[in-house]
Amino acid sequence: MPYSDDSNILFSLAIELVNHSSRHIFLTGKAGTGKTTFLRYIKENSFKKMAIVAPTGVAAINAGGVTMHSLFQLPMGSFIPTSKHLPDDFNGPIHNRHTLLKNLRLSEDKRELLRELDLIIIDEISMVRADMLDATDIILRHVRRQHLLPFGGVQMLYIGDLFQLPPVIKNAEWEILKDHYRSPFFFDAQVMQQSVPVHIELKHIYRQSDDKFINILNNVRNNCCTRDDLLHLHQLYKPGFSPAKEENFITLTTHNDKADIINRQELKKLAGELFVFEAIITGEFSERSYPAEEILHLKEGAQIMFLRNDRGEARRYFNGKIGIIKKIEKNEIWVAFPGQEELLKLERETWENIRYHYDKEKDRISEEEMGTFSQFPIRLAWAITIHKSQGLTFEKAIIDAGQAFAPGQVYVALSRLTGLQGLILRSPIHASAIRTDERIIEFTRNELPHDILQAILQKEKLVYIKQTLMQAFSWEKTKDILEQHSNDFEHRQLPHKQDCIEQSSLLSVNLNEMQDVSIKFQKQIETYFEQAEKNGFQSLFSRTHAASDYFIKATDEKLLKILQLHIDDTKQKQKVKKYVNELLNLKLHFERRRKQLQQIKAMAESLQYANDENGLEKLMNALQQPVVVVAATKETGNNKRQEKGETQRISLRLFKQGKTIAEIAKERNLAYTTIEGHLAGFISSGEIDVLDIVTEIKLQKILEILDSAATLTSSEIRRQLGDNFSYGEIKAAMKYREKERI
Numbered sequence: 001m002p003y004s005d006d007s008n009i010l011f012s013l014a015i016e017l018v019n020h021s022s023r024h025i026f027l028t029g030k031a032g033t034g035k036t037t038f039l040r041y042i043k044e045n046s047f048k049k050m051a052i053v054a055p056t057g058v059a060a061i062n063a064g065g066v067t068m069h070s071l072f073q074l075p076m077g078s079f080i081p082t083s084k085h086l087p088d089d090f091n092g093p094i095h096n097r098h099t100l101l102k103n104l105r106l107s108e109d110k111r112e113l114l115r116e117l118d119l120i121i122i123d124e125i126s127m128v129r130a131d132m133l134d135a136t137d138i139i140l141r142h143v144r145r146q147h148l149l150p151f152g153g154v155q156m157l158y159i160g161d162l163f164q165l166p167p168v169i170k171n172a173e174w175e176i177l178k179d180h181y182r183s184p185f186f187f188d189a190q191v192m193q194q195s196v197p198v199h200i201e202l203k204h205i206y207r208q209s210d211d212k213f214i215n216i217l218n219n220v221r222n223n224c225c226t227r228d229d230l231l232h233l234h235q236l237y238k239p240g241f242s243p244a245k246e247e248n249f250i251t252l253t254t255h256n257d258k259a260d261i262i263n264r265q266e267l268k269k270l271a272g273e274l275f276v277f278e279a280i281i282t283g284e285f286s287e288r289s290y291p292a293e294e295i296l297h298l299k300e301g302a303q304i305m306f307l308r309n310d311r312g313e314a315r316r317y318f319n320g321k322i323g324i325i326k327k328i329e330k331n332e333i334w335v336a337f338p339g340q341e342e343l344l345k346l347e348r349e350t351w352e353n354i355r356y357h358y359d360k361e362k363d364r365i366s367e368e369e370m371g372t373f374s375q376f377p378i379r380l381a382w383a384i385t386i387h388k389s390q391g392l393t394f395e396k397a398i399i400d401a402g403q404a405f406a407p408g409q410v411y412v413a414l415s416r417l418t419g420l421q422g423l424i425l426r427s428p429i430h431a432s433a434i435r436t437d438e439r440i441i442e443f444t445r446n447e448l449p450h451d452i453l454q455a456i457l458q459k460e461k462l463v464y465i466k467q468t469l470m471q472a473f474s475w476e477k478t479k480d481i482l483e484q485h486s487n488d489f490e491h492r493q494l495p496h497k498q499d500c501i502e503q504s505s506l507l508s509v510n511l512n513e514m515q516d517v518s519i520k521f522q523k524q525i526e527t528y529f530e531q532a533e534k535n536g537f538q539s540l541f542s543r544t545h546a547a548s549d550y551f552i553k554a555t556d557e558k559l560l561k562i563l564q565l566h567i568d569d570t571k572q573k574q575k576v577k578k579y580v581n582e583l584l585n586l587k588l589h590f591e592r593r594r595k596q597l598q599q600i601k602a603m604a605e606s607l608q609y610a611n612d613e614n615g616l617e618k619l620m621n622a623l624q625q626p627v628v629v630v631a632a633t634k635e636t637g638n639n640k641r642q643e644k645g646e647t648q649r650i651s652l653r654l655f656k657q658g659k660t661i662a663e664i665a666k667e668r669n670l671a672y673t674t675i676e677g678h679l680a681g682f683i684s685s686g687e688i689d690v691l692d693i694v695t696e697i698k699l700q701k702i703l704e705i706l707d708s709a710a711t712l713t714s715s716e717i718r719r720q721l722g723d724n725f726s727y728g729e730i731k732a733a734m735k736y737r738e739k740e741r742i
Contacts, residue, residue, distance in 0.1 A: 676728020
């Protein structure tokens with residue numbers, strides 16, 4: 001599906017490079033140039049098997065993906081890209097290549113997922129540290145068994161603006177890492193020196209249209225503000241400015257406590273009843289990843305901001321739009337917008353915490369829902385931190401950035417505005433607060449113009465088609481799967497083990513013969529591409545048709561026929577159900593390879609006598625089609641996905657059987673706090689006694705705080721009580737109090 005905005009050539013070129021090449025890509029652009037739109041488009045329209053990751057939980061939820069730590073099982077702490085002895089005097093976790101892989105604990109499903117990925121998208125790349133990216137590279141090379149290829153051969157798409165928020169690194173950590181890295185930024189990772197990405201910067205600015213403002217933003221971004229720029233900004237400095245309520249200004253400040261104080265004070269000024277709306281949380285959803293307030297405090301007249309874009313055709317609000325709570329009644333919230341008479345009735349939005357899963361039958365990466373967070377998509381918006389404003393758009397804002405503590409903060413704050421007419425400075429912006437790291441400026445000079453990108457695209461398309469065609473006829477992956485199957489015999493207890501080993505050996509011999517033929521054909525493919533201009537790829541199409549025919553027949557006679565006979569024979573024996581299921585999985589893989597070859601054969605057959613100038617791309621489309629096969633019925637188990645709420649029920653069932661929370665957490669491979677959260681949800685229904693989770697002494701202390709200030713969040717309560725109180729205990733007490741009030 002082509003992108004509709006033809007005026008944005010770079011946007012379209014970037015899409016083509018993602019879909020029709022294997023090159024790594026760094027997609028950047030100033031604030032408001034469409035980076036988020038690009039990510040969404042690729043997710044919805046690319047045929048590639050992909051995973052989206054981000055460095056933080058909130059960023060991952062907003063991008064519709066998962067954290068880097070969860071997908072790659074990255075350990076906490078720092079990573080040194082060597083195998084040398086680690087320093088003894090470092091106060092904190094530190095890892096090297098040896099310890100990283102030694103302690104890697106990946107399920108076979110996770111390994112299969114990582115091996116199947118074609119594309120990994122890292123959003124908010126500006127916050128990813130160099131050592132974090134190198135650790136990801138080491139894990140992917142190891143799991144994908146491609147030790148010589150950066151990231152194990154998977155294509156990487158980095159999205160983000162380096163002029164915005166930088167990676168977080170403590171001084172003590174940098175003292176260790178500085179001997180290995182030029183800077184903490186992702187572009188100084190060692191793997192980046194081995195595989196430099198194609199650098200694309202989106203230019204079309206959708207957020208601003210004021211040329212004067214755009215010029216000032218560019219100069220702030222590039223650390224080259226002129227005296228006139230600073231004077232112009234200083235004219236907007238109004239320390240005593242107090243806007244009228246109907247003007248809907250929001251204050252952007254540097255620190256959380258400043259924003260919280262402003263919001264609490266303004267809410268307190270409003271007359272009327274205080275309403276409390278609690279988020280509905282199901283399954284597994286880390287508190288650190290909550291995309292909105294867990295407990296939302298509102299009054300009529302409160303200024304609020306939307307936290308996500310409206311769905312559907314109406315698009316009544318967008319992420320960052322300011323509104324006023326007009327009325328609240330019977331758990332219904334109505335919002336008014338400046339200049340609009342019609343009120344908007346708010347509805348809860350649901351954010352999903354997902355886990356990626358490789359679907360063998362459909363040959364695709366699917367998203368499995370692990371938990372949900374449902375809340376009204378708003379927050380109080382008299383003030384917000386600059387950090388949390390990243391990605392938002394405001395028409396009017398008061399910026400208090402005089403204490404900017406991180407490079408890029410001033411740029412992030414200013415670039416949230418649509419124009420100078422809505423900008424007020426509460427504190428002056430001095431030249432010293434406008435700091436852009438020189439290493440970023442140096443790296444961003446690698447940006448490529450669209451004519452060079454166009455040339456790269458044409459070259460890479462041919463390379464990618466050739467690589468994909470050669471991979472389609474390669475049997476290396478099948479050999480790896482069969483080898484793993486054979487290696488597992490050492491740990492199996494089977495009544496006819498020797499017969500099974502012999503059958504596996506026969507399949508291996510046949511597969512090696514097929515791979516030998518494949519290698520010869522792959523060399524021919526190289527020749528056919530070199531001769532392309534002479535015969536318009538007709539020789540390639542003809543030989544591809546013949547090769548497909550050969551391998552389809554070989555798959556039938558040398559793999560599927562032998563395997564099916566072995567399955568039929570084995571099924572008659574006792575205590576072999578698990579082994580038979582493994583054979584059925586192997587058969588599924590063979591059948592997928594056969595069907596893929598049939599698709600290639602059908603396309604090559606239609607092209608070998610046709611003088612079609614688009615023939616190569618048609619062949620490419622056949623190679624890219626997902627291969628769906630219907631799996632044979634398993635001998636055991638029920639493969640139905642858990643229904644919503646079932647994971648909590650499992651924890652409840654185990655608890656009722658007499659198991660402790662710690663035992664359940666270990667058995668289910670979940671965090672202790674997650675199990676606490678599961679059980680706390682059953683306090684309201686009376687299925688769990690609150691004292692099963694929290695002691696009576698702790699319960700009383702929590703209830704005392706709740707009774708003194710009912711609007712406190714679990715995080716605020718824990719700060720008062722200390723680390724001896726877990727979030728699960730606090731939530732249990734809150735559920736208990738909630739039940740009493742019903």
